Amino acid sequence: MIRSDRVATALLTGEFAADVTGAATPLSAADAALTRRSVRAYRDEPVTEAEIARLLTLTGRAPSAFNVQPWRFVVVRDVDTKAALREVAYGQKQVTEAPALIVMYADIEDALAHLDEVVHPGLPAEKREATMAVVRNNLGAMPPEARAQWANAQANIALGYLLLIARSEGFDTSPMLGFDATRVKALLDIPSHATVTAMVALGRGAEEGFVSHRHDVARVATFR
Numbered sequence: 001m002i003r004s005d006r007v008a009t010a011l012l013t014g015e016f017a018a019d020v021t022g023a024a025t026p027l028s029a030a031d032a033a034l035t036r037r038s039v040r041a042y043r044d045e046p047v048t049e050a051e052i053a054r055l056l057t058l059t060g061r062a063p064s065a066f067n068v069q070p071w072r073f074v075v076v077r078d079v080d081t082k083a084a085l086r087e088v089a090y091g092q093k094q095v096t097e098a099p100a101l102i103v104m105y106a107d108i109e110d111a112l113a114h115l116d117e118v119v120h121p122g123l124p125a126e127k128r129e130a131t132m133a134v135v136r137n138n139l140g141a142m143p144p145e146a147r148a149q150w151a152n153a154q155a156n157i158a159l160g161y162l163l164l165i166a167r168s169e170g171f172d173t174s175p176m177l178g179f180d181a182t183r184v185k186a187l188l189d190i191p192s193h194a195t196v197t198a199m200v201a202l203g204r205g206a207e208e209g210f211v212s213h214r215h216d217v218a219r220v221a222t223f224r
């Protein structure tokens with residue numbers, strides 16, 4: 001198991017990627033957060049459908065307002081489709097280098113059309129109906145663009161989960177927003193009303209990625 005003290009030492013020396021990539025034991029959330037980097041070169045090792053399904057199952061544990069879960073995923077492993085996506089992602093090499101690409105999008109219209117799926121099945125029928133009415137009234141009152149943006153904010157919670165869980169499970173990722181969303185949607189038959197949250201290249205890294213730097217807590221937080 002990769003322990004936090006080892007990770008802390010590795011962070012100082014910058015020598016940890018080989019240690020934790022493909023780790024048999026999942027990294028803790030803290031260790032995954034400390035060691036995750038954007039990785040843009042990948043080993044030629046496939047990621048199986050079962051592995052991706054596990055990552056997406058865990059990603060789906062992300063919370064969302066009203067539990068509406070508007071995130072949707074298209075998993076791309078087909079070489080030709082990845083090549084087409086690379087073209088609409090300004091040629092970013094990680095799109096084709098990674099064995100898998102997860103295109104995440106938010107579809108609030110689909111979520112609203114199936115609210116019965118997200119309201120807790122254990123609730124009595126009248127409470128379920130009342131809960132669905134609250135959600136419908138709240139989101140229905142928004143203009144469609146605002147509703148789409150609201151859903152995308154929820155989907156970004158899942159994006160954070162996916163990046164962290166992938167790292168925890170021994171994978172590397174590269175999140176991307178650098179693409180032409182209209183063309184991505186056309187290529188993958190994603191509904192035009194949906195918002196593409198991100199593309200995530202996924203695989204086992206062939207590089208360590210840049211050492212990232214972050215704000216100190218004192219710069220971004222106040223305690224009262």
Ligand SMILES: Cc1cc2nc3c(=O)[nH]c(=O)nc-3n(C[C@H](O)[C@H](O)[C@H](O)COP(=O)(O)O)c2cc1C
Binds near residue numbers: 036176
């Ligand atoms: C939503 C999002 C979109 C991003 N888009 C791109 C992108 O299109 N291309 C790219 O090379 N990196 C992209 N990045 C990576 C960021 O530049 C990177 O996360 C940041 O510099 C911190 O580095 P780290 O991920 O290695 O910690 C994106 C990251 C996020 C979270």
